Amino acid sequence: MTEPLLELRELKTHFFTDDGVVRAVDGVSFALYAGETLAVVGESGSGKSVTSLSVLRLVASPPGRIVGGSIRFRGRDLLALAEAEMRAIRGKEISMIFQEPMTSLNPVYTCGEQIMEVIELHEGLGRAAARVRAIEMLRHVGISSPEQRVDEYPHQMSGGMRQRVMIAMALACKPSVLIADEPTTALDVTIQAQILELLQKLRRELGMAVLLITHDLGVVAETADRVAVMYAGQVVEYCGVREAFRSTRHPYTAGLLASLPRLGDEHQRLRVIPGNVPNPVRFPAGCRFHPRCPIAVERCRSEVPALRDVGGGHLARCFRAEEIASGAVDPVAGEGAPRG
Amino acid sequence: MADALLQVRDLRKHFPIRRGLWSRVAGHVRAVDGVSFDLMAGETLGLVGESGCGKTTTGRCLLRLIEPTSGTVRFDGRDVTALRPRELRSLRREMQIVFQDPYSSLNPRLTIGSMLAEPLAIHGLARGANARERVAELLTLVGMSPDHARRYPHEFSGGQRQRLGIARALAVKPRLLVLDEPVSALDVSIQAQIVNLLRDLQRELSLTYLFVAHDLSVVEHVSTRVAVMYLGRIVELAPRETLYRDPRHPYTRSLLSAVPVPDPDRRAQRIVLTGDVPSPAKPPSGCRFHPRCPLAAERGELARCSSDDPTLREVAPGHWVACHFA
Ligand SMILES: Nc1ncnc2c1ncn2[C@@H]1O[C@H](COP(=O)(O)OP(=O)(O)OP(=O)(O)O)[C@@H](O)[C@H]1O
Ligand SMILES: Nc1ncnc2c1ncn2[C@@H]1O[C@H](COP(=O)(O)OP(=O)(O)O)[C@@H](O)[C@H]1O
Ligand code: SF4
Ligand code: SF4
Ligand SMILES: [Mg+2]
Ligand SMILES: [Mg+2]
Numbered sequence: 001m002t003e004p005l006l007e008l009r010e011l012k013t014h015f016f017t018d019d020g021v022v023r024a025v026d027g028v029s030f031a032l033y034a035g036e037t038l039a040v041v042g043e044s045g046s047g048k049s050v051t052s053l054s055v056l057r058l059v060a061s062p063p064g065r066i067v068g069g070s071i072r073f074r075g076r077d078l079l080a081l082a083e084a085e086m087r088a089i090r091g092k093e094i095s096m097i098f099q100e101p102m103t104s105l106n107p108v109y110t111c112g113e114q115i116m117e118v119i120e121l122h123e124g125l126g127r128a129a130a131r132v133r134a135i136e137m138l139r140h141v142g143i144s145s146p147e148q149r150v151d152e153y154p155h156q157m158s159g160g161m162r163q164r165v166m167i168a169m170a171l172a173c174k175p176s177v178l179i180a181d182e183p184t185t186a187l188d189v190t191i192q193a194q195i196l197e198l199l200q201k202l203r204r205e206l207g208m209a210v211l212l213i214t215h216d217l218g219v220v221a222e223t224a225d226r227v228a229v230m231y232a233g234q235v236v237e238y239c240g241v242r243e244a245f246r247s248t249r250h251p252y253t254a255g256l257l258a259s260l261p262r263l264g265d266e267h268q269r270l271r272v273i274p275g276n277v278p279n280p281v282r283f284p285a286g287c288r289f290h291p292r293c294p295i296a297v298e299r300c301r302s303e304v305p306a307l308r309d310v311g312g313g314h315l316a317r318c319f320r321a322e323e324i325a326s327g328a329v330d331p332v333a334g335e336g337a338p339r340g
Numbered sequence: 341m342a343d344a345l346l347q348v349r350d351l352r353k354h355f356p357i358r359r360g361l362w363s364r365v366a367g368h369v370r371a372v373d374g375v376s377f378d379l380m381a382g383e384t385l386g387l388v389g390e391s392g393c394g395k396t397t398t399g400r401c402l403l404r405l406i407e408p409t410s411g412t413v414r415f416d417g418r419d420v421t422a423l424r425p426r427e428l429r430s431l432r433r434e435m436q437i438v439f440q441d442p443y444s445s446l447n448p449r450l451t452i453g454s455m456l457a458e459p460l461a462i463h464g465l466a467r468g469a470n471a472r473e474r475v476a477e478l479l480t481l482v483g484m485s486p487d488h489a490r491r492y493p494h495e496f497s498g499g500q501r502q503r504l505g506i507a508r509a510l511a512v513k514p515r516l517l518v519l520d521e522p523v524s525a526l527d528v529s530i531q532a533q534i535v536n537l538l539r540d541l542q543r544e545l546s547l548t549y550l551f552v553a554h555d556l557s558v559v560e561h562v563s564t565r566v567a568v569m570y571l572g573r574i575v576e577l578a579p580r581e582t583l584y585r586d587p588r589h590p591y592t593r594s595l596l597s598a599v600p601v602p603d604p605d606r607r608a609q610r611i612v613l614t615g616d617v618p619s620p621a622k623p624p625s626g627c628r629f630h631p632r633c634p635l636a637a638e639r640g641e642l643a644r645c646s647s648d649d650p651t652l653r654e655v656a657p658g659h660w661v662a663c664h665f666a
Contacts, residue, residue, distance in 0.1 A: 043527040158616040159391075188390035188554065190613045193598040197612060215528060218600030222607050241604045259532035260602055261561035269539065270532035270561070276497045277527060 003075070004031035005209050006055070006094075006177055011069035013047075013054045016062065020281040024050040026233035027069070029307060032177065037203065037210040039220040039241070042230030043277050048213045051230075052179045055211075056090050073177070092122040095170035097163070099182035104166060105154040111138070111165045112150030115172055122173045137168040142198060160191035167198065174206055181213045196223055217260060221245060229253045232278050232288040235307055238315040249316040249324055251293050251331035258332045271332055287318070294334020295320055344378035344414075345516060345548050346402065351375040351411035353397050357621060369621045371397040373572035375411075376652070379516070384542065384549040386563030386580070388556060388595070390617055393569040395552045399518040402550070403435050404428060415516070433463055436509035440521035442501035446493040452479070452504060453489030459511045478507040481544075483537060499530035503537065510541070516548045523558060535562060556599050560584055565658075568592045571628045572620055574652060578659040588655060588666040590635040625649075627663070635665060 009029050015022040025047040032038045040048050053059045054066055057078065071078040073094065078086065098104040106114060115134040119125055125133065131150070138146035141164040154162055163183060170178060180199065184192035200223060203210050214220060220227055220241065227244040229237040229252065237250040248254045255273040275292040278284055284291050290300040299319060310321040323329045352375075354368040372394040379385050387395050401408040404420060413420040415435060423431060439445040447455060456475045460466040466474050476486035482503040493501060502522060509517055522538065523531040535558065541547060553559050559566060560580060567577040568591065576589040587593045594611040601607070613632045618624055630636050630645040644664065652662040 043529060160616055188617070189556070189598040190390065190594060191616065192600075193610055193612050194614075196600075197610070216600065217528070217602040221602045221604045222600045224604075245602070245604050256528055257602065259529055261532075261535065261557045262602065269536050272532045272536060273529040274533075276499060276530070 006032040007072045015064045030228045036225040038226045039224035040213045046230040047233040092173045094177040095175040096179040097166045141168045179211045236317040249321040254331040345381040346379035347414040349412045352409045354409045383564040386559035386566040387552045389569035394572045433512045435516045436514040437518040482507045518550045520552045575662045588661045
């Protein structure tokens with residue numbers, strides 16, 4: 001295969017707080033190839049946002065610090081770059097859009113001014129040319145009458161329009177990587193459908209790679225080429241989208257899929273993953289999923305499983321992945337599920 | 341058919357818009373604008389729709405947590421909208437609400453035990469040892485341990501707090517629960533636990549639910565019937581299977597088609613709506629959905645749809661639709 005555009009190896013980002021060390025990202029590895037959509041999926045607190053902020057080196061410090069691992073972009077180690085070099089990459093080669101467009105757009109500037117600022121900074125265009133480009137970008141992301149909208153403030157727009165403005169801003173310099181952190185979580189489904197469709201269209205047109213962060217497995221199934229499933233600060237499964245849904249090799253992924261109510265299913269009890277998401281200050285020893293895992297064995301309590309190839313480039317962090325693959329154990333049924 | 345436990349007729353709630361504290365009313369947000377439905381004893385009616393369409397406002401009006409502008413709500417034959425404060429208290433024994441956000445809805449300064457004992461004391465149901473016994477029973481009922489009574493809300497996770505919110509609502513043995521997005525703030529793996537718990541409780545305690553949510557797959561899973569709201573109105577109401585297999589309102593159709601399916605081999609055929617939900621302060625003329633409606637455009641009926649407001653009518657037994665062309 002060709003070289004990946006972006007590659008994370010054993011990335012560790014910790015927060016040093018009064019309550020102890022929060023190991024938000026604690027050994028994350030994945031690769032993103034040109035033109036593909038890689039979905040990073042996991043529950044809240046699993047470390048998705050901190051992973052994406054780490055790639056752009058935007059983690060608040062203190063209390064946060066990248067304490068280990070590497071991030072390579074086009075062969076360069078981003079962690080070794082000077083801040084000035086990093087600034088030239090942010091927004092130009094790697095851009096990011098956030099979950100809540102209201103908090104990431106500046107309320108005192110018009111939408112146009114915010115897009116123009118990015119263009120002026122990275123492309124050295126003058127005001128007039130930048131404005132023309134900003135209007136063009138707004139039209140591109142489906143905002144009607146962009147000549148008027150360009151002078152409006154974020155609060156004058158709906159949530160869906162603000163997210164379009166964020167996308168216009170992120171794509172203004174035609175980056176090769178777009179990181180979209182829960183870009184549709186705050187939006188209604190009909191608006192979500194519009195935004196996801198827009199992202200797919202722009203990805204094809206601009207040939208960029210998208211790192212899509214989400215907790216919605218429906219969104220993953222519809223948009224991703226590949227999937228990295230995160231649990232407790234680590235990637236526990238990494239594979240193609242069909243493999244993730246059809247030949248799941250990790251009990252956590254399997255449990256998540258089984259617990260979804262689906263359109264068209266009957267009035268049965270849902271399968272559940274027992275217990276709660278662990279506290280990142282005190283992750284369980286051994287396999288971090290073992291207290292909730294229906295098929296945990298003695299070894300899982302003390303030994304740490306590595307993320308490894310369990311066949312055909314499908315990576316999983318589980319001692320029993322081969323048994324799951326052969327059908328020798330059912331990663332969901334395991335023991336009888338407790339009440340509720 | 342079973343009797344309606346709750347009858348809602350032409351319910352409206354208009355919030356005044358003021359520019360400043362002392363200025364005159366500049367208009368009204370028509371948050372709920374003519375909602376009617378029946379809730380049958382023992383059923384779960386799902387109420388879905390996009391943000392701001394009036395789901396929460398409807399739920400709160402039913403319990404008179406906010407005062408409706410007009411319309412009637414009958415609970416077991418009694419007119420809720422006409423009750424005086426003292427009578428309202430006895431109503432609250434029968435109807436309770438569970439809120440969306442398990443983080444802000446529990447008082448951080450009360451232990452779980454005091455929080456659960458409070459409604460028992462207010463309604464004169466149990467005190468002292470009896471109350472402690474009932475608290476233990478409630479905790480067990482929602483899948484927690486009686487030992488948790490001594491702890492404070494911050495010591496619990498989101499899913500556990502939602503269990504506590506449910507226990508608090510159940511303390512007075514209500515017959516009807518308004519569940520306002522009870523699982524929306526929870527992680528996927530925890531949502532299923534709460535959905536199952538609600539289902540078990542409904543069977544055990546013969547509860548009736550109004551289940552407000554925007555997640556259409558969760559609503560399909562839990563509901564007996566489903567009502568779809570758009571801009572303060574119900575646009576379609578039908579038994580669950582009918583609504584999901586044979587939706588007649590163009591809004592319901594596009595809403596259902598917009599739900600991403602967790603199956604990479606079934607990437608959905610979308611009816612992508614253009615535009616945003618209009619403001620409930622200035623709802624469009626005629627059919628409120630007409631500026632976004634693919635059907636009105638396709639049939640060349642924009643003239644009629646923009647002037648003529650469709651009423652909610654029964655197009656098949658139990659299947660109600662507000663569209664001229666259902
Ligand atoms: N106290 C209030 N004053 C003014 N407007 C209000 C008030 N409460 C609600 N509204 C408005 O009424 C409309 C309906 O709000 P409501 O909270 O019922 O919507 P909802 O369907 O529950 O939405 P969501 O899915 O976001 O919870 C919205 O436009 C909202 O902004
Ligand atoms: N500034 C911070 N200080 C301390 N802890 C933090 C900070 N930012 C994030 N965390 C913690 O890091 C963990 C991962 O967070 P995050 O990446 O935001 O999760 P996700 O995006 O997957 O929901 C969480 O436990 C979170 O509380
Ligand atoms: S390593 Fe053990 S505990 Fe961890 S997921 Fe696999 S079987 Fe479960
Ligand atoms: S009445 Fe007209 S605008 Fe309204 S839903 Fe039906 S076709 Fe669409
Ligand atoms: Mg996040
Ligand atoms: Mg609401």
